[in-house]
Amino acid sequence: MATASLRWREPSILPGFGLALGITVTALSLVVLIPLAGLFVKAASAGPADIWAVATSPRTLAALRLSFLGALFAALVNTVFGLILAWVLVRYEFPGRRLIDAAVDLPFALPTAVAGISLAAIYAPNGWVGAWLAPLAFRLTIPFTDISFGFDGKVAYTPVGVMVALIFIGLPFVVRTVQPVLEELQSDVEEAAALLGASRLRTVFRVVLPPVLPALLTGFVLAFARAVGEYGSVIFIAGNIPMVSEIAPLLIVIRLEQFDYAGAAVMAAMMLLIAFALILAVNLVQARARRRYGDV
């Protein structure tokens, strides 16, 4: 290893390294890296005053908050239900299990615009699901504060609609990362825990779930990253009211349509930087989790 690490690459009798790497790096640079670098150059060239103006405008902040908090909420919902779904698919036998297993990948395959108009149709006030939601309206105020939250019976054309779309789009990620780990878990440790007197609930939380945690976190990050930038499935159901249900990617499109290239670039750069920083942070946490629970 000591000598190998001095070389740029280890010798191999296989041919084609130069050609393969050349094609890869050239295509990657031309299609992905140079255009992305151009975005940051454009954003930087806007000048500090303009960058600050775009970055701190209330509309920008509202859109970023909706995109990031909505994605966070949707990813959390998907983490809980994705874990249950993966558990059910791996552990239980029931009619239609294989069909449902296959259906989980639908959000990967269904074009986002199709999902968008369909979700808008069924969650609209006169839609299949939307029509039943009005009686569920409620509002709670936390005592001694002004903080209140609730649900006014409408999903489509509100921030709740944004979250419905983001849950749809992130649904497969947690299931698909957790499923293979659950499949490989050895049941003898569970049996040992039970024979030593642990309750089933305790066995699940102390023995089964810890090794699944890194995969769960990976699924959460993937769902979150996808949801933050999601556009097609959201814009139809969101209603797109500025400051209320306008997501960050839509605001980028609006700025672009107004020929505010610099504004669009600054906002895009902000989104990418925040997203990369969050993903990096979670990867660091995950590296610690892996060290603790082993590489599963």
Next chain:
Amino acid sequence: MSDAALPAAAPPARREAARARGESRLVQFALIGVSLAFLLFFLLLPLAAVFVEAAARGWQAYRAAITEPDALAAIRLTLLVAAIAVPFNTVVGIAAAWAVAKFEFRGKNLLISLIDLPFSVSPVISGLVFVLLFGAQGYFGPWLQAHDVKIIFALPGLILATVFVTFPFVARELIPHMQSLGSADEEAALTLGASPWRTFFTITLPNVKWSLFYGVLLCNARAMGEFGAVAVVSGKIRGETNTMPLHVEILYNEYMGPAAFAVASLLAGLALVTLVLKTLLEWHYGDAIAASRRH
């Protein structure tokens, strides 16, 4: 220790063990019920709604919506964009997998991360970067205008945006599979005197053909269905730069719901075919593809 040595103790212990592995029937039903309800509201109803809404005005209206000239132009454009972007990303994906899986070199992990980068970039930003480069106010805008070359609001822009968004798909499926196979087969073929290209086409490619097909399938589904990135670069000129997903949006925004859902049903059909092929591949060649699903 054999079971025969402990005839009295074994049965209760085994019952304990069986109970330890599973939840009670009640909990099982509850968890299955929660899962099915979740899938019903977030997955199955949206899918069903596409076809129900598409059929709402009857067969004649459906046929008219998908055979009017602008719809046909959108279908042709979508097929054309995919026919260029998917083979391009397939070739690059194979090259990337060969370099990454068969050789050890510095910066390999960085390269893998960079290949995956488009997955964490918003589709809108994937389109925006090309507008900033080639748009009227972009870096190359004035030069392109002077030479009468159109990239944004034209076919090249659609292709570039699609290639960007679908860049990782093939490489991502091939890399883990090629890594798990190792290089012994290729080394044997080369030692026995086969030429490098012959080794590649008769050994490497057949070995990974199912995971390659799997990657191409997913790449194609995304290429044909991409919305955000192409929406930004297309300009949405009917009959010219309007792809199928963009056509769906235009119809929907013009309150032509049934027509929008009719075109959408074609895309949903594509998604279902993709899903069926993908599932069949996983059932029959799961071992080859399972390696890639873990990533």
